[in-house]
Amino acid sequence: MTTPAVVCIGMAGSGKTTFMQRLNSHLHARDTPPYILNLDPAVLNVPFSANIDIRDSVNYKEVMKQYNLGPNGAIITSLNLFATKIDQVLGIVEQRAKSVSHVLIDTPGQIECFVWSASGTILLDALASAIPTVIAYIVDTPRTTSPATFMSNMLYACSILYKTKLPLIIVFNKTDAADASFATEWMTDFESFQAALKDLDDDENNPEGGSGYMNSLMNSMSLVLEEFYRHLDVVSVSAYTGAGIDDFLEAVDRKVEEFNTDYKAEMERMIRERQKEKEAERQRSLNRLMKDMGLKDQAKPKTKNDQAQTISDAEEEDDEDEFADRFVNGEDAEGILDPDYEEGDDSDEAMS
Numbered sequence: 001m002t003t004p005a006v007v008c009i010g011m012a013g014s015g016k017t018t019f020m021q022r023l024n025s026h027l028h029a030r031d032t033p034p035y036i037l038n039l040d041p042a043v044l045n046v047p048f049s050a051n052i053d054i055r056d057s058v059n060y061k062e063v064m065k066q067y068n069l070g071p072n073g074a075i076i077t078s079l080n081l082f083a084t085k086i087d088q089v090l091g092i093v094e095q096r097a098k099s100v101s102h103v104l105i106d107t108p109g110q111i112e113c114f115v116w117s118a119s120g121t122i123l124l125d126a127l128a129s130a131i132p133t134v135i136a137y138i139v140d141t142p143r144t145t146s147p148a149t150f151m152s153n154m155l156y157a158c159s160i161l162y163k164t165k166l167p168l169i170i171v172f173n174k175t176d177a178a179d180a181s182f183a184t185e186w187m188t189d190f191e192s193f194q195a196a197l198k199d200l201d202d203d204e205n206n207p208e209g210g211s212g213y214m215n216s217l218m219n220s221m222s223l224v225l226e227e228f229y230r231h232l233d234v235v236s237v238s239a240y241t242g243a244g245i246d247d248f249l250e251a252v253d254r255k256v257e258e259f260n261t262d263y264k265a266e267m268e269r270m271i272r273e274r275q276k277e278k279e280a281e282r283q284r285s286l287n288r289l290m291k292d293m294g295l296k297d298q299a300k301p302k303t304k305n306d307q308a309q310t311i312s313d314a315e316e317e318d319d320e321d322e323f324a325d326r327f328v329n330g331e332d333a334e335g336i337l338d339p340d341y342e343e344g345d346d347s348d349e350a351m352s
Ligand SMILES: Nc1nc2c(ncn2[C@@H]2O[C@H](COP(=O)(O)OP(=O)(O)OP(=O)(O)O)[C@@H](O)[C@H]2O)c(=O)[nH]1
Pocket: 010, 011, 012, 013, 014, 015, 016, 017, 018, 019, 043, 108, 109, 110, 173, 174, 175, 176, 177, 237, 238, 239, 240, 241
């Protein structure tokens, strides 16, 4: 079977890194070691050795300093810089995927920096076009026991499914601290969730109980979620004790089959569409440029607007060229991007 990529996504503190560590040791114990990528540029310590680590090619602190960015802006910019090297990274991953059981990917806890950024889309699209890719959405079970928090978390998972369009497994983590049976019941029995919502509403002392409008909204949204749950695989695990890890790996196998039958064709179609759009945009820019050059020989642009349009377009193109020179070609990249990073680097030594 083709080696799958498992992308771990979850809110800060949900246990992604601990879960990755558990998966890593579990797969090593089975003599089927994984290949590991760390895409969190801001993480201080990773408790496993990552084969490819974004921190080896992008200096997060330097990005903050040089671009005067806050923590989240620097994560997005670091991911953008890393995405310029996606072809090289993918070359290595594809090669290594042939000799490992799974490719595991850790992502920043600031989910939106990854899932909603252009670079996140580029990285996921590139990965999914090379190997079957599955999302593991990690949930902090003890912090999700209230119906309102639970529903917010599930809506978040639903938006990730909608944005990535990749098969999704919900992983209820930390089940050593809180049993996840309440969650599976709410996901399979609509009435029990409605009853929990009603209890919340009736409890005057509970700050999560809402107004009439909020409750009717929650009821409607829970109907949306019912449809969402139908396409999911749900597992309960403890990254601490290792309980449920085999169930998770079985769920990954099921999702890989789903990826190959349902998602792959759609994914390829989307990538082709995007390339077509890009090509059309390039053609439009070229046509504009040709037109502008033709105008240069004549006296003056017809109107002020025409002139402004021409200048700003030229500036935009200059900016793009400058960006490409600085980051793709490695110029001016000292301290931010590792200029020695080359295709074919043995990442085990060069990048870990
Ligand atoms: N009880 C229990 N605690 C856990 C489990 N998994 C993780 N934790 C704890 O949850 C906290 C967060 O775990 P991390 O693995 O750092 O979470 P993360 O999602 O990678 O966090 P960020 O990197 O900040 O996004 C740590 O204190 C872990 O020890 C588990 O299965 N059970």
